[in-house]
Amino acid sequence: xxxxxxxxxxxxxxxxxxxxxxxxxxxxxxxxxxxxxxxxxxxxxxxxxxxxxxxxxxxxxxxxxxxxxxxxxxxxxxxxxxxxxxxxxxxxxxxxxxxxxxxxxxxxxxxxxxxxxxxxxxxxxxxxxxxxxxxxxxxxxxxxxxxxxxxxxxxxxxxxxxxxxxxxxxxxxxxxxxxxxxxxxxxxxxxxxxxxxxxxxxxxxxxxxxx
Numbered sequence: 001x002x003x004x005x006x007x008x009x010x011x012x013x014x015x016x017x018x019x020x021x022x023x024x025x026x027x028x029x030x031x032x033x034x035x036x037x038x039x040x041x042x043x044x045x046x047x048x049x050x051x052x053x054x055x056x057x058x059x060x061x062x063x064x065x066x067x068x069x070x071x072x073x074x075x076x077x078x079x080x081x082x083x084x085x086x087x088x089x090x091x092x093x094x095x096x097x098x099x100x101x102x103x104x105x106x107x108x109x110x111x112x113x114x115x116x117x118x119x120x121x122x123x124x125x126x127x128x129x130x131x132x133x134x135x136x137x138x139x140x141x142x143x144x145x146x147x148x149x150x151x152x153x154x155x156x157x158x159x160x161x162x163x164x165x166x167x168x169x170x171x172x173x174x175x176x177x178x179x180x181x182x183x184x185x186x187x188x189x190x191x192x193x194x195x196x197x198x199x200x201x202x203x204x205x206x207x208x209x210x211x
Contacts, residue, residue: 002063004063004065005064005065006043006044007041009040009042022086026044027048027088027089027090029042029089029090030089030090031091031093034071049085049087052078052087058075059106061138062074064092073092073095074095074101075090076092100135100137102172104133105132105143105144105145106144106145107127107130109127110148110150111148111149112125112183121187125185126185128181129160129181132175133175134171134172135171135172136169136170140167140168145166149183149185155186155187157181157182157184159181160178
């Protein structure tokens with residue numbers, strides 16, 4: 001599925017110009033990488049805001065349409081207002097055909113409820129990592145990577161190097177070396193019976209009068 005992002009070149013730069021763009025419902029941004037130089041762009045805020053809420057927008061090769069000229073890009077960064085639902089800036093990186101890309105893709109967890117650790121052991125499934133660093137050619141970029149938890153016993157875990165990766169996709173070097181756990185099943189919580197309240201201490205007997 002092709003995802004197209006509509007943008008226009010931005011001539012005015014600086015804090016004041018960016019502020020005026022935002023007041024006009026636009027988002028300043030930049031596209032860089034490849035053989036061409038960086039280009040300052042602007043995008044419609046509402047369209048971009050809704051696109052950023054979709055998982056595929058973060059892990060797909062996008063088609064960036066800048067004043068009618070199209071090129072393939074990856075989303076590299078988005079900056080948000082600290083407390084408003086407002087996108088302040090967006091960064092895209094050009095994708096060069098035939099060159100490896102390094103990108104994060106989401107993990108989709110399946111079969112947790114039917115695993116022995118959960119179904120018969122009463123354990124709790126946990127998603128430890130929700131996205132994974134991979135490298136591949138642009139044409140091989142997957143929308144997600146599946147994590148099969150179906151064989152996990154209580155106390156078991158699925159590690160990064162155990163993931164079944166699509167053809168042409170590999171984990172980046174540091175992930176291979178560290179091999180972190182991405183999902184696990186923990187032991188069921190044991191209910192602790194409440195201790196009965198201790199009986200109130202009896203008042204001490206009055207001291208015997210001294211003769």
